[in-house]
Amino acid sequence: MAHILLIDDDAILRETFGGLMRRLGHTLDWAGSLEEGRLALVHGRTDVVLLDLRLPDGYGLDMMPEIRAAPGSPEVIIVTGQEDPEGAALAIKSGAWDYIQKPLTPHRVTLPLTRALEYRAQKAARRPRAVLKREAIVGVGPAMEACLDLVAQAADSDASVLIAGETGTGKELFARAIHVNSPRANNNFVVVDCAALPETLVESVLFGHVKGAFTGADRDRDGLFKLADGGTLFLDEIGELSPGIQKTFLRVLQDGRFRPVGSKNELQSDFRLVSATNRDLSAMAASGVFREDLLYRLRTIVITLPALRLRAEDIKPLAIHYMNRLCERYRLPTKGFSEEFFQALAAYTWPGNVRELCSTMERVLLQHRTEPVLYPKHLPDEIRIQVLKASAGCEPSGPAPAEGTEAGGVPPWKEFRRQALDEAERGYLRELLRASAGNVSRAARLSGLSPSRLYDLFRKYNMPTRP
Template sequence: MARILIIDDDELIRSSLSRCFTDQGHEVATAEGLASGIRRATEGMDVVYLDLSLPDGDGRTAINTLCAAPGNPEVIVLTGLKDNFGAQETLTSGAWDYIQKPATPTTLRKSLESALGYRRDKSAAYEPPRAFDDGGLIGDSPAMERAKGLMARAAESEASVLILGETGVGKELTAQAIHNNSTRHNNAFVVVDCSNLTESLLESVLYGHVKGAFTGAHSDHRGLVAEADGGTLFLDEIGELPPSLQKSFLRVLQEHRFRPVGSAREQGSDFRLVAATNRDLEAMTRAGTFRSDLLFRLRTLEIQLPPLSARGEDVMLLAEHFARKACDRYRLPAKGFSKQIARIITAYAWPGNVRELGHVMEAAVIAAGKEPTIYPKHLPGHIRVSYLDQAKPKRQPPRTPQATDGPIQSYQDYKAMRDQAYFQQLMDICDFDIARASRLSGLSVPSIYRHLGLAGIPTKNKR
């Protein structure tokens, strides 16, 4: 008997699946929303059936959380959305299966049987995991824990690894952690940034050259492929590798042999390849700018690193880490955070990810100087303005009143409510500094005072 959770806002779906699985002897729990489903998952489940379109959120955002719940259940996506909407993202996140509604009982039973069969096999072959040194990769969000699990598996193998993720998510740190936990950790970890080298220079950097191979080649030069012999070769931004070099590197990857520029003799190198990119290599192969056979070789193992915006409470853990690091660097006293900081930092989108957060916290520490606490005023202006913009009312499309509509709030009451929210956030950002609030909002100082009075907001922070 297995424990099965069904998360779907359609009562008919919930009841139909419940009867289907109960008749098979399984214990079934149901939830009609994402939040209640996540709570039920903490009770320990074997399989979770998850709808993507739920009244309180997108099911795709919860797959990592559900997979990390007690018992590490298998997640089967069951959706009415057409054209495989979200299929790649959900399966990449670790979902067991992706089924479109309406699904036949046979399809549902086969998917469940395969998931439960996998869990039985996994339980029978279970071995305690080896200790994995994450090398300073901070964070314990479900998305990051899943990524670390994939890193640990990669470290135990010799297979090529492709690390995917946006700029600044920590791809090089991930590659370094894989190397440090592998059997090659006593040998070189060699980094090649493909985006910073010209096509002619990259060939020499990778394979080396012999004396006289070209103008300026006054002596033999050992390339980085040779330097990585016995260790790990990390090709960062592999998507920038010129097409002319993709073919030659494919052969090097297959044969582990290469020819230095200008040499008539081949050399060998026993390297393990880890590559990374922020580009969509599959789209590049369809466009003819990246070789499909090279892509197949690169991604024997694939690790998708989550963006910072998808890592929840990791944002504050990283902010505190970077603040401590900056304090040590500049020999400044340790600093705490004001209560407004968490709201601003967690609301920001962080397009530059962890790297951007590190720079922002360094700037905040410098701005705070010897002060013991970091306040919103110490953050760069664009971070504070971004938070302020979120308080502005969003324009809604016009709606025709219906006869069944209930009582509607008066415009004056609605406007007063929105004004209060806006000016409260404005005060939070500016730490009740009226002059700064005037500059950020574009309102005069007397107008600020008038609006604060109307909204019932004090002009000083009562901490």
Template sequence: MKNNGHMLIIDDDIEACETMKSLISRMGHSCDMAHTLTSGLRMATEAEYDVIFLDVHLPDGNGLEILPNLMAQPEHPEVIILTGKGDPSGAELAIKGGVWDYLLKPSSVKEITLTLNRALKYRQEKTRKIGEEIIPLNHVIGTSQGIRASLRLTAKAARADTNVLITGETGTGKELFARTIHNNSKRADRRFVIVDCASLTETLVESTLFGHKKGAFTGALADHQGLFKLADGGTLFLDEIGEMPLSIQKAFLRVLQEKHFRPVGATREETSDFRLIAATNRDLDVMVAEKRFRSDLLFRIKTMHIRLPPLRSRKEDILPLINSRMEYLCNTFGFTEKKLAEDFLTTLNGYTWPGNVRELFNILERAMVDAGEEETLYSVHLARDLRIRVAKSQIKNITGSEAVLPANEPAGENVRKIGQIIFEDIVDSTLPPLKEFKSAVERIYLSELIRQCNGELSKILGISGLSRSHLYALLKKNNLRL
């Protein structure tokens, strides 16, 4: 890192800004200022800053609101929160958001100087280690800010030997990240043992995890090694730990704390030196508050926390993911290499991806099977229900009932795309007579219009541009009612 730091002050108190900027300049650093949340966020994303002083109370919002945006940057700045009011809850939120420190205004020159120097020293040491954090990606695809932030934490987790909690929606790749940590850790040459917590039952948990001795119970015809012992020296991956029954959590916590356990029917305890990685799509903090998950267990498993972003928040990664998966499918199953039509990518980018990367891969494989020997993947090769969802979403953009039409895309062009998707949905192969096609589209439009307007006549007439008599004639023709 350069010797002189680059700072940004986001504060609506102009006099305080000028005073702090003067102090920072005398320390040999450069400094910019912003007096609103909007301008501050814009400056923070357009330039690279080492430290950002962020006021909590700004004219256009709370400074804490932009913390996720700042922390999502590839080499995010250190953030020091400023506030003129004692706000314990604000301090808690700031610390949880990953800020460097929290200063009350007015702060003394000494406080500002010491805090800034500590932040810069930490940043300098952190920057030196960036080269050490590069690890093989092992099929983790993506260049978005969110996924890069997750990869940086993954690299740190691989070098450490602490417990790790990986959270994210279904299909975001939690097991893949867990394997990446294991494969790049000092335990890489030992086993990676998966425990499906959702399948654990009270009757089988002890035998499954602890193992058992021959004759310990009916059907125990031989000694059985449990998963704890199998993971000795390696990594124990608890998949969907949020599904672990509360009655089982206490027994597991003891093993996690002491690394001692006793197989069913055994007289002596055994030991296992395993590294724990847990994953869940649930909010464990909420479950703790609802007394459905033990707080002491959460404390143990959450030494490091890696959050995986949903695919809808990193759509720039969709094309690289598609290209990588297509190469895999072609090499593994002998599929013909495909080109991607613009409407194919447009449809995928318009989807919200509730199943995330897993859903993307399933949809892509289905499309390639459907395309057969054809050279290009078009929107028509995608599942019908997916195209319908995207079409409805784009219709909402036009009507403004639930979303706003993007300013850079003319309504006419959006209508053309929607028409094309609906057209493909109605006619996947042979064209019907024009009259039949128009009737089908008309009924789809009227049904969606009624749904979006909740049957309110004035809204329906305003959006459609129809007269009352014409509307009722169309409803009668299509056997529809408000």
């Protein structure tokens, strides 16, 4: 018997599905709003969530992180309407098991629900994931656990991997984790900075050359492809490749064969390919900027790293981890932290992600190396100012106190942080819409976010856009 949670404000649907679940041998809990759904997840055991996108108190996908973090990490089947053509794509991108389009019928629900429960049973029966070597990858939340599961899958194969994520999210760290946990760990991990490849010398850099191939070639030199033989080739920021270099890469990726500049003989390299990008390669391929055939070669396994603002539970352990490493490097005593210090870190939006957090910790340490305990006043001014502005913008405009507070008091920390993050996101999106004149494609290029993610955010804050 499975426990199913239906989050939908249609009371008639509740009665219909209650009978269906009983016939299938399952129990059904019903929630008519996001808030009721949160309570149901906390107070009961759930195997599968049927989640409507349109609810009285918000957008269903906003609840996905909480569902993943719920006990047992339930599978999610998204319920979309015919008037929401993007619902299916957003459901898949959010990590849902499946999606069903309204009107819901027992026939439409039974098969995906059965398959989700079968998958859940198979997943529970699998052997636990082997302990990964994950030095410098710090994270305890469900989003990072999902990424590490994909690292384990990738390390156990030779499939090409594409690691996507905003700048500073740790894409090279994850690429190295795949390498060191794979059978190729004892061979080279070769990094190719695609943004810095000179087009005039690309063949020499990648393929190598023989003595006398051109002026200054005074000896044979191996290229990066040959250095990666038996190991891993990491193409960093592959979205920056020019069309000419994309064609050069594709030729080698098809069969691993290449000819050094000036040589008559072909060489072969057996390397494992891992790529990384902070750009939407699918959108670039659709617009003709990136080769579709190359994209197909790159993304056998895709790992999308979450932005730091979306994994607030990891900010505190990350800050402690980097501060301890920095204290060791600079031979300084370990620092203590006030709880308010971590609260300020969690309220900041971290546009530079983990890289910015690490840099901030180093800046704090160097400027306040004699302080035994760190407080919010030790943070850089720009961070403190943003947090204060976000806090000021969240004050209620009416006389009634916010729910959960007393008159003249302050809101609970979780509510304050949520409001601060919402206000910061809303302000950023306003500026983005102004800069892009409301064009989502242009906004995606400016922000580095995918169009689907932007549509999700604009819908969340009820902001008008145009294609």
